[in-house]
Amino acid sequence: MSIFSMDESGYTGHDLLQKSQPWQGASAVNISHDDAAYLIRQHFPKLKAPELKFSSLKRRDGNQKPLYALQQDLLANFPCVTCIADKRFILILMFIEYAVEPFYYELGENLYEDGGNFSMASMAYYVGQGYFGRDFDAILQAFQNAMHQKTNTAVNALIDCVQAVNWQLLPEVLGPLALKHPDCIDAVINSETSTDAAFMILQSLISRTELMCDGPYSIEHDRSDNLLRYSEFLSMLIECKTPARFKLSEIANIEFPLKLEEVIQVDSKFSPSVQLCDVLVGGAISGARQLVQDKSLSFYSPLKLYRDEQFIHFLPDIDFEGQKKFRHGGQGSDFIDFIAEQFHKSVK
Structure with missing residues (x-):
């Protein structure tokens, strides 16, 4: 069975106005542990830390080039998707x-x-x-x-x-x-509504991982407290067995039952694949923050590396005509109703 690794960044639960973390995101990558370990050794041969962490690596200017090259290799050669959101x-x-x-x-x-x-x-x-x-x-x-x-x-x-x-x-x-x-x-x-953004980001990721896989697959993620909420949502989506298909945008659809069959929790220290997800989502959020601040992409911005189908974002856009075209025929309302109905079934 194919395995996608996943990691998140910036999760603050229902609090979307926390000033220290204005961005939230997640990445999923279909890569074996052996290939992931090989990429890490190739780009960071002198790494002594127990695991690859974007937040630690970005502090040194000398790491910008290998971080960029690592993401370039990942995005060019392996099925990847990243979703980021301006939490406000x-x-x-x-x-x-x-x-x-x-x-x-x-x-x-x-x-x-x-x-x-x-x-x-x-x-x-x-x-x-x-x-x-x-x-x-x-x-x-x-x-x-x-x-x-x-x-x-x-x-x-x-x-x-x-x-x-x-x-x-x-x-x-x-x-x-x-x-x-x-x-x-x-x-x-209503007790069933929340400002937790995890589900919105997760369903966006899943709409792409479903397209990348021809057959059944699983998702592995770190055992962190933050990802427990993601794991709950993933399990709920897996339990949706009612056949249904929804158009979400010009390039996004989701069909149930999902091909996703299993969610696995792992220790990121022993999963180089999950560590690479940390680099992808951390790099994307860092690039977006810099783009908003400087109004331009830096030389080593990883945002330059993404193809359209690899990148999902929830950002304000005043190109209303462009948005209307992109989301024309979208079944967002039907999808929300469907998920609400499935949630009711799961809690009974």
């Missing part, structure tokens, strides 16, 4: 999903059609702070608190934050909560 944008996407979309659904409008939710979140990402300053971040924090605490007190605090600003400047986003739409309040307080 993800939180706004979730605000749209739970605090806005139920209002439109009642009106008979499909906010997910052609990526309408992504366009609305991108707009809010850029204009929210411009219109409301720090008050917009206060709204996002109150939303995150309400989604986590699931109490009337927290929800009322969120509504107070929205009503305290001139929400009519952005009524399509803030109006539903400002007017206390009951379906939006129910979605926020």
